[in-house]
Amino acid sequence: MSTELRQRPAKPRQGWKVALSILIITALTVWSAIGVGVDFGAIVRNWSNASDTLVKLSQPDYTFWPETVQALVETVLMAVIATALSAAVSLPLAFLASGVTNPSGWLRRITRFVINVVRAVPDLLYAAILVSVVGTGALSGIIALILFDIGIIVKLVSEAIDSVDQGPQEAALSAGATWTKAGRTAVLPLAMPAYISQVLYTFELNIRASAVIGLVGAGGLGVLIDNVRTFYHYHYLSLIILEILILVLVIEFFSSTARKRLAR
Amino acid sequence: MTDSPQRTDITFEQVEVAYPNGQTGLSDINLHIPAGQMVGVVGLSGAGKSTLVRSINGLVKITGGDLAVGDLHLAGLKGADLRRLRSTVGMVFQGFNLARRTTVLNNVLMGRLYHTSTWRTLISAWAKDDIDMAMDALERVEILPRAYARASELSGGQQQRVGIARTLAQRPSVILADEPVASLDPPTSHVVMRDLQRINRELGVTVITNLHFLDLARKYSDRLIGLRAGKLVFDGTGDEADEQAFEKIYGRSLTAEDVMDAKPALDGA
Amino acid sequence: MSIVAQRPTRPTRWPLRLIWLAIIAIVVFAFWKIQINWSSLADFPSQLWKYLGLMFAPPDVSTVGQSLSATLLSVQMAWLGTVLGIIVSFPLSFLAARGVAPVVIRLPMRLIFAVIRAVPEVVIAVLMLSITGLTPFTGALALAIGSVGTLGKWGYEAYENTEPGPIEAVRAVGGSRWQVVRWGLWPQVSPEVLALWLYRFEINVRASTILGLIGAGGIGKLLIDNVQFRIWDAVGMLLIVVIIVTMIIDQISGAIRYRLIYGRWALAGYGQRRALLKRRTLERK
Numbered sequence: 001m002s003t004e005l006r007q008r009p010a011k012p013r014q015g016w017k018v019a020l021s022i023l024i025i026t027a028l029t030v031w032s033a034i035g036v037g038v039d040f041g042a043i044v045r046n047w048s049n050a051s052d053t054l055v056k057l058s059q060p061d062y063t064f065w066p067e068t069v070q071a072l073v074e075t076v077l078m079a080v081i082a083t084a085l086s087a088a089v090s091l092p093l094a095f096l097a098s099g100v101t102n103p104s105g106w107l108r109r110i111t112r113f114v115i116n117v118v119r120a121v122p123d124l125l126y127a128a129i130l131v132s133v134v135g136t137g138a139l140s141g142i143i144a145l146i147l148f149d150i151g152i153i154v155k156l157v158s159e160a161i162d163s164v165d166q167g168p169q170e171a172a173l174s175a176g177a178t179w180t181k182a183g184r185t186a187v188l189p190l191a192m193p194a195y196i197s198q199v200l201y202t203f204e205l206n207i208r209a210s211a212v213i214g215l216v217g218a219g220g221l222g223v224l225i226d227n228v229r230t231f232y233h234y235h236y237l238s239l240i241i242l243e244i245l246i247l248v249l250v251i252e253f254f255s256s257t258a259r260k261r262l263a264r
Numbered sequence: 265m266t267d268s269p270q271r272t273d274i275t276f277e278q279v280e281v282a283y284p285n286g287q288t289g290l291s292d293i294n295l296h297i298p299a300g301q302m303v304g305v306v307g308l309s310g311a312g313k314s315t316l317v318r319s320i321n322g323l324v325k326i327t328g329g330d331l332a333v334g335d336l337h338l339a340g341l342k343g344a345d346l347r348r349l350r351s352t353v354g355m356v357f358q359g360f361n362l363a364r365r366t367t368v369l370n371n372v373l374m375g376r377l378y379h380t381s382t383w384r385t386l387i388s389a390w391a392k393d394d395i396d397m398a399m400d401a402l403e404r405v406e407i408l409p410r411a412y413a414r415a416s417e418l419s420g421g422q423q424q425r426v427g428i429a430r431t432l433a434q435r436p437s438v439i440l441a442d443e444p445v446a447s448l449d450p451p452t453s454h455v456v457m458r459d460l461q462r463i464n465r466e467l468g469v470t471v472i473t474n475l476h477f478l479d480l481a482r483k484y485s486d487r488l489i490g491l492r493a494g495k496l497v498f499d500g501t502g503d504e505a506d507e508q509a510f511e512k513i514y515g516r517s518l519t520a521e522d523v524m525d526a527k528p529a530l531d532g533a
Numbered sequence: 534m535s536i537v538a539q540r541p542t543r544p545t546r547w548p549l550r551l552i553w554l555a556i557i558a559i560v561v562f563a564f565w566k567i568q569i570n571w572s573s574l575a576d577f578p579s580q581l582w583k584y585l586g587l588m589f590a591p592p593d594v595s596t597v598g599q600s601l602s603a604t605l606l607s608v609q610m611a612w613l614g615t616v617l618g619i620i621v622s623f624p625l626s627f628l629a630a631r632g633v634a635p636v637v638i639r640l641p642m643r644l645i646f647a648v649i650r651a652v653p654e655v656v657i658a659v660l661m662l663s664i665t666g667l668t669p670f671t672g673a674l675a676l677a678i679g680s681v682g683t684l685g686k687w688g689y690e691a692y693e694n695t696e697p698g699p700i701e702a703v704r705a706v707g708g709s710r711w712q713v714v715r716w717g718l719w720p721q722v723s724p725e726v727l728a729l730w731l732y733r734f735e736i737n738v739r740a741s742t743i744l745g746l747i748g749a750g751g752i753g754k755l756l757i758d759n760v761q762f763r764i765w766d767a768v769g770m771l772l773i774v775v776i777i778v779t780m781i782i783d784q785i786s787g788a789i790r791y792r793l794i795y796g797r798w799a800l801a802g803y804g805q806r807r808a809l810l811k812r813r814t815l816e817r818k
Contacts, residue, residue: 029613032613036672037668039670042670054664077566081564117776120776124655124743129768133580137568139569167357171430172377174321175350175378175430176347176348176378177347177377184385185374186363208653225656229659244651409541
């Protein structure tokens, strides 16, 4: 029996799949490189300018600080207001968008479709358009942030609702509750940690977004960035960027600490 | 505490349940369960025990025949009528089905949802009467001191008693218990079964329990119902459930896995 | 039951209550302090309706070709930025992982990732703008730098969440440090890491649109030009193109990610991205 040569299984032919994937990825990359116009040489040629600018950027002008305070505060206020309002609007929408809490198929599909459309537009695009609609300033920024936030909160919270333990809901329904009542009493407590965590995360995103949303005139530090970069005040620019960096890191520290506590 | 529950008899007439995948859940079930009876449903897993119990409150839809709970007929019952039926039929679950992150009291208050308006539910503004009823129910299962504890802090047996309190808060005329002790150890199982029995005796509530263990079913039921492959194969008292009846239900003789307190069988093994 | 037993009283959870009070106070303060012309809010619905009408009733269909090519340029920027970001972050993420690199390398790497993540892509682009001038290519570089921060972090977190068993097994047969990485670590994390690369591409598609607003070209540039000249029906067409292209990319990328994680094809919709969701809710970024 041992002398008998056993038939070895043929190696499954998976190679073409890998080859095809590599081909597609390479083609996409080459296509992008041509379209974008890759030119590392230009960076080298510009380097003499660049080194000069970099030196200026590395020396923030701290005397500019008092003039940034108001914009800094406005950035935070915008983020707070946008987070609070979008959190309030998103919660019922998330319940509408989840199959667990919304038995109506068409209502759920419409909600999801609208949310997906809203989510496909970046915050700064909203801001650029809203500045024309409601005028420059914090209001257009806040509305832009809210639109953007609703998209992410509803999506992620409804996914969290999809994965909660459905036992309590079944118990509530079997006691004669409506879907709304069962959602409020049996599903909400279970989805609450995910919801709060998501809102905190959105607040972090909002801080970062509201710092730059002013580039198109929607209030906050971005307005200042736009001003100083037009006049090549690199010492000022680096101070503003430093402020954003510190603000974001501080907010993220508190927020992520809170979220870690929630996850326990 | 009882508001003298109205007599709610349960009648199955040629009830059929077919699942969408073509599988048969129940076929040709005829039963009359008078109000106030303590009924145990036994059978192998997959025999249709759960289906039978869940058809009574419409969690499983019947696909043929007539099933009546009091004067309400389950076939085609939906919306507000179905909720009205469910409000008088409590259900105790195998996995307790508690919202573990919230308080014991909130869980018991879920039994009052049918009687609470939606806006009150949304802002958690429970009526004082409802809180009273929930507290009474907790007292009956001896969990009252833990009313404001988180459900997740309780042991398994305590959680199941909270589940029972939740159905008591409904002021039900029927309690359905779907494998209520399957997740519990033997001593705790007896405590929970005694609770159910006490509720049956003191409040006159019909209790229908499906149980895996034959000895538990015999000990705590006035009447045993045996199912096999969706068909009714035994209906009688616990004493009548002899070896012969057993083989009809299980298709084989009794083994240690079929009883909870299986000392003789275990010794033999 | 005539004797009423002693009922427990409702406990007050002070820390929680204080946190809520603080949050409410902050929100109220924000509303009170912010300088907004609230009267313009009253006009907002009618204004919004008017502008929606200008943009979409009807959109300027003749600009669809122009919009599409500008959108494709943005997508190209996003793709190139993602690829460059992957090339840089992939080796770096191993150097930041516990069990692979020593502390002296690990900690500085993590600090770099953290700093990059704290700076919005637009700010990176503004810096690029000041240094090398802003072209589609430098826009892609800005996206690449931004991607290094997130991809680096996601990478080392994935490596650190692996089972120790397979790694020990490679050590036990005498594998070198990099053999451990290749055969003990990588097989465990590769589906997830590949999925995260795609997820970052989805993010970059949105970010590249934004970069156009400050001059990197592509859809953002076209949009801001049309907004400035108030050619609203062209803006409407642009928005439609952006939304459709973004949603298509999300769907394709989501389906591939689903295939990577679960090993079979399915249209990625709601509730089907749990594996990634779990990561995102836990760590974020």
